[in-house]
Amino acid sequence: MKSIAELQAIRDKMQKSMNMRRDSDDSIRVVVGMATCGIAAGARPVLAAIVDEVGRRNLQNVKVTQTGCIGVCRLEPIVEVFEPGKEKVTYVKMTPEKAQRIISEHVVNGRVVTEYTIGAAE
Amino acid sequence: MNFVRSHILVCGGTGCTSSKSPEIIEEFNKQLEANGLSDEVKVVQTGCFGLCALGPIVVVYPEGAFYSMVKVSDVQEIVEEHILKGRIVSHLLYHETKAADNTVSSLNDTNFYKKQKRIALRNCGVINPENIEEYIAYDGYQALAACLTEKTPQEVIDIVSASGLRGRGGAGFPTGTKWKFASAEKGPIKYVCCNADEGDPGAFMDRSILEGDPHSVIEAMAICGYAIGANRGYVYVRAEYPIAVHRLQIAIDQAREYGFLGEDIFGTGFDFDIEIRLGAGAFVCGEETALIKSIEGNRGEPRPRPPFPANKGIFGKPTNNNNVETYANIPWIINNGAEAYASMGTEKSKGTKVFALGGKITNTGLVEIPMGTTLREVIEEIGGGVPNGKKFKAAQTGGPSGGCIPASLIDTPLDYESMAAIGSIVGSGGLIVMDEDNCMVDIAKFFLEFTVDESCGQCTPCRIGTHRLLELLNKIIEGNGTLEDLDTMEELCQYMQSSSLCALGQTAPNPVISTLRNFRDEYVAHVVDKKCPAGVCKSLLKYQIIADKCKGCTACARVCPVGAISGTVKNPHSIDTSKCIKCGACMSKCKFDAIIRA
Secondary structure (H helix, E strand, O other), rough: OOOOOHHHHHHHHHHHHHHHHHOOOOEEEEEEOOHHHHHHHHHHHHHHHHHHHHHOOOOEEEEEEEEEEOOOHHHHEEEEOOOOOOOOOOOOOOHHHHHHHHHHHHOOOOOHHHHHHHHHHH | OEEEEEEEEOOHHHHHHHOOOHHHHHHHHHHHHHHOOOOOOOEEEEOOOHHHHHHOOEEEEOOOOOOOOOOOOHHHHHHHHHHHHHHOOOOOOOOOHEEEOOOOOHHHHHHHHHOOOOOOOOOOOOOOOOHHHHHHHOOOHHHHHHHHOOOOHHHHHHHHHHHHHHHHOOOOOOOHHHHHHHHHOOOOOOOOEEEEEEOOOOOOOOHHHHHOOOOHHHHHHHHHHHHOOOOOEEEEEEEOHHHHHHHHHHHHHHHHHOOOOOOOOOOOEEEEEEEEEEEEHHHHHHOOHHHHHHHHHOOOOHHHHHHOOOOOOOOOOOOEEHHHHHHHHHHHHHHHHHHHHOEEEEEOEEEEEEEEEEOOOOEEEEEEEOOEHHHHHHHHOOOOOOOOOOOOOEEOOOHHOOOEEEEEHHHOOOOOHHHHHOOOOOOOOOOEEEOOOOOHHHHHHHHHHHHHOOOOOOOOOHHHHHHHHHHHHHHHHHHOOOOHHHHHHHHHHHHHHHHHOOHHHHHHHHHHHHHHHHHHHHHHHOOOOOOOOOOOHHHHHEEEEEEOOOOOOHHHHOOOOOOOOEEEOEEEEEOOOOOOOOOOHHHHHHHHHHHHEE
């Protein structure tokens, strides 16, 4: 170790990937409905696509988790996005391609993809 | 870069390892592979979470689900339900973290963790101890960097002094003062030494720190080296702590590789390196002068002080010797400031202390509390109380060098001064809880047997004194004691305290002294009434059958291994006390509570 800058670089890199172990943090949560209805409708590839996209863009302030049945099984696969301090946004009838767009537009740039939301589908 | 969406933390402390956590890790990796999840989920082996009673422990992030008593056969369910479908496996959750709506509530709100303040244990159960980068992510080596590049050695010593940190190995000597003594000595060769020869029965604080966060000790030793002007360090650790030794060696190797040990650290010209010295498991080698002799390659025997190690230590050179837990606090103090540390605890006992809870307590494990927390809070709230509805009788602090605290003093704060005032010590942090089924004479005997075994034999008061004391205790336990014996014991204890060479002999009588003071009536019951009130001392027990209650079912006679019970069917039986070996088999077999122990 020759300099403090070198130490800070390792710290910053590692801190991001270990954020999820801290009790409270300000990351964006992307939640995929993975109940039987969700899986039957294709939630697994959607989850995989989200994980891929987050990894490809090296996003570190994002937590990807799953949840059970939300209750509107006919609209599965469902993905919810929780931004700190904002109302949650529920996306329905997801596909891997649509999910990737949510990451790039909503999670990265903060623009809700209105056409995929539950409001637009109803 | 691969995005890892979930971390599965599995405890790799000694307790959980012995209940198969390595197999659990293996099974997780297998199941993740089978479900095609290996790329998005990571399994991490950590140090001790503290709640050893509920091990093996598995924590899944980002949800923070705390699974307890996990078996290898549970792994498939966790992977398929939780990891794949996101459904928390609620029947495996630690019951206190199970919220009403089946979600997970924070671990920090449970009774066990709520009152804890984890400083020395800050990274145990949080990071992978075998990965230096995880330590760096949690501010690792920041303190060393700050000391080397921004502070003079004197400033470092001043911070440690101002924090009020005192030796956590038992004696409670102010750490800053110790560093000052070593720094005042002339060089060029000085040593930094770490005492990891934790040997009290029931104590595993230092071991767990080395297993869960070895880098904190390495970093602190390097800081100490800078402060006192030493370039070389030794960690003296017991060979019978294989996981601790293994992880410490990995940590030292990684620290060298990253340049936190070696030459010209942070480009400041400061050199420092550490070597491990294995101890063979002799209790006396925890005494600093014996430890130093053992490091030098000689038989571990203490010598009189002065000269103190700060003046003449390892190989006759000035040496600073601290305990593992003491060192583990140092990086936190440098990073957070002396005031932050001194704001915890009491007026004279600052900061936090780790205790190993053992004995008759629900939450066996490791807890770190601010100094001055009362014994009641530790036992009843954090520890979950005495199990099986039994009554709390006493707690032994400080192991074989400490004393017992009776139930009447349960509101005593745990700090150096308050413990000394009631004739016990904080010690290294072993805390053994006893209930009404424990006989205090028997407890004193247990600790004396330990010190008889561990006395190095060099000085007479300890070598002979412990033997004579044990003989007297055995005499009492066998029902042959007299009241004069109690006085003789007290006198002998005083001689040992005042004339033994080292702390082992000086403190060996403490369990006898404190049980005699707090439970004298129990000794008197053994001596005068020839009875053991707790029903432990076999020689003083008699099993009897109450004729009125006995239905003559013959169950007891059939189970008796020595044929001491006689009687005919449907008629009251009786026990021949000359044949009875007091095994208690009849009593547990009797369905009518007709057999009593008196």
